[in-house]
Amino acid sequence: MSTVHEDTSLEFIASNLDILATILPERLLKPQVGIVCGSGLSTLAASFRERIEVPYSSLKGFGISTVHGHKSALAFGLVGPGDGVPVVAMLGRFHAYEGHSLSTVVYPVRVMARLGVKDIIITNAAGSLDPALPVGTIVSIRDHLALPNLTGFNPLLGPAKPQYPRFLPLSTAYSHSLRRTVFLAAHELGLPSSTLGEGTYAWVSGPTYESPAEGRFLRAAGASVVGMSTVPEVLAAKEEGIEVCVLSLVTNFVVVPDGYRSVREEVEAELAGRPLPPVPQVEVSHEEVLAIGKEKGEVMRSLVEKMIELLGKSG
Ligand SMILES: O=P(O)(O)O[C@@H]1C[C@H](O)[C@@H](CO)O1
Ligand SMILES: Nc1nc2[nH]cnc2c(=O)[nH]1
Numbered sequence: 001m002s003t004v005h006e007d008t009s010l011e012f013i014a015s016n017l018d019i020l021a022t023i024l025p026e027r028l029l030k031p032q033v034g035i036v037c038g039s040g041l042s043t044l045a046a047s048f049r050e051r052i053e054v055p056y057s058s059l060k061g062f063g064i065s066t067v068h069g070h071k072s073a074l075a076f077g078l079v080g081p082g083d084g085v086p087v088v089a090m091l092g093r094f095h096a097y098e099g100h101s102l103s104t105v106v107y108p109v110r111v112m113a114r115l116g117v118k119d120i121i122i123t124n125a126a127g128s129l130d131p132a133l134p135v136g137t138i139v140s141i142r143d144h145l146a147l148p149n150l151t152g153f154n155p156l157l158g159p160a161k162p163q164y165p166r167f168l169p170l171s172t173a174y175s176h177s178l179r180r181t182v183f184l185a186a187h188e189l190g191l192p193s194s195t196l197g198e199g200t201y202a203w204v205s206g207p208t209y210e211s212p213a214e215g216r217f218l219r220a221a222g223a224s225v226v227g228m229s230t231v232p233e234v235l236a237a238k239e240e241g242i243e244v245c246v247l248s249l250v251t252n253f254v255v256v257p258d259g260y261r262s263v264r265e266e267v268e269a270e271l272a273g274r275p276l277p278p279v280p281q282v283e284v285s286h287e288e289v290l291a292i293g294k295e296k297g298e299v300m301r302s303l304v305e306k307m308i309e310l311l312g313k314s315g
Contacts, residue, residue, distance in 0.1 A: 010163070013107070014114045016059050023054055028076040031088035033308050034109070034117040034242070036233055038093070038124035038249065039286070040069040040293020044301050045089040048077025053091070059111075063104045065092030069290045074108070079305055085312035088112060095229050096148075097207040102155035106236035113240035119178060119311055120237050121304055125289045126227035126248040127209065129219040130199065133250050136296050138303065139197045140182045141246035142174050145223045146203040146231045153205070155232040156239060164239050173238050178245035178307075185306035195299060199224025201248055203231035209284050215256035226254060245307070249300055251292035252284045 021029060028050065037044050045051065056062035056072040065072045070092030078084030090108050094100040112120065126139070133139055148154070160166045179198075186196050202218045204210070206228030210218065218226055225248045237244045261279055269276050 010114070012061060013110050016061070016111050017114060019059055020054065020115075023058075024052055024076055025050075027083075028052060028078070028086055030116045031076065031086045031112070032116070032118055033079075033085060033087045033311060034112040034120040035087060035089040035304060036093055036109075036120065036122040036230075037070075037089055037091050038229070038293070039067065039251075040125060040290040041123050041249065041297055041300060042069075042071050042091040043297040044123065044304055045075040045077065045091060046301065047305070048075060048079060048087065048089070049084055051075055051077035056092075061107055061111075063094045063100050063107070065094055066098050067092070067095065068286065069293065080309040080312050085308050087308060088115060088117065093229055093233070095207075096153075096205055096232070097228060102153070102232050105232045106155045109233050109236040109242070110240065113237070113242055117242055119175075119243045119245065120233075121178075121307065122230050122233050122237075122244065122246045123300065123304070124201075124227045124230045124246070124248050125251040125293055126201065126225035127252050127254040127284065128225050128250040129202075129215060129254050129256065130224045133197045133199060133224055135250050135252060135292060137197045137250045138195060138296075138300060139199045139201075139225055139248040139250060140179050141201045141225075141230075141248055142179060142198055143200045144173070144203060144231050144234065145200055145218070145221055148203060148205055149231065149235075155235055168235065168239055170235075170238070173234055173244060175243040175245060178243055181307050181310050182245060182247065182303070185303055185310055188310075189302055189306050191299070191303070197224075199248075201230060201246060202226040204228060210254050212255055212257055215254040218254075219256060225250060247300065247303070249293060249296055251289040255282050255284070
């Protein structure tokens with residue numbers, strides 16, 4: 001487990017506001033939109049105006065992100081024309097598989113809430129379980145399937161707190177209004193319709209990628225993409241009353257063969273002098289995930305920026 005100080009009281013979380021007030025100018029101190037950058041996607045914050053990066057190490061209660069493709073800093077800045085919309089981005093997130101507790105995983109979202117963030121755009125790299133969502137597609141998430149939550153691993157476990165609902169409904173977790181904004185932004189940018197899909201995100205703990213049987217199971221259960229993050233942040237944001245949008249970048253296909261070729265038949269055919277064609281041995285890697293993030297990061301960035309612009313206009 002993380003060695004981070006695990007005080008999640010509102011007072012402790014809010015003490016970061018005092019630290020930030022000594023670093024940031026007034027106009028950056030009250031971000032309206034929060035962004036969580038997924039694996040390889042920290043360039044989402046590359047074009048913030050008046051950008052100021054604050055390392056997690058200079059704040060209280062933050063972990064350190066240990067995954068390649070994640071930095072450990074918040075980036076503050078302005079997005080869009082005119083005065084711009086004040087925003088804050090997590091340039092690196094925490095995953096439970098790194099050994100972080102779920103309180104640490106969701107902690108930055110709670111800090112964003114104290115800063116006054118109203119809307120959050122959570123991004124991730126994910127594997128596709130649906131041939132209609134090929135590599136490079138950005139998937140606007142409309143629902144989730146969280147096996148860890150169903151089996152007792154939920155960031156909201158713990159004593160009831162008066163400021164939060166005890167039983168959080170999730171039927172509206174993925175803001176309908178923000179999901180509309182995603183498609184309106186894509187339209188304004190003239191993105192081809194194939195760039196953007198819609199689907200359900202399955203959260204698994206990782207760090208292993210799915211076995212073929214697990215992939216088949218998740219697909220049969222209704223998941224469109226699968227990843228190792230996001231859902232804890234969604235739950236905390238919803239609990240904090242923040243409107244949530246999730247964008248998954250498909251970086252790979254989950255290997256889901258329809259069945260298994262019998263190795264007995266393969267060996268017997270070979271011995272009989274009629275060898276069968278070799279079965280391709282496909283494996284996903286984090287390097288591949290990061291490479292697609294790099295390749296598609298610009299499209300994701302323009303989409304997120306256009307969304308923020310539209311949110312700024314609608315107040
Ligand atoms: O932080 P995200 O969810 O974008 O990262 C994904 C899930 C794992 O952390 C990693 C696997 O390649 O990418
Ligand atoms: N669990 C999981 N996470 C991913 N993140 C990026 N690709 C994948 C994948 O195929 N499976």
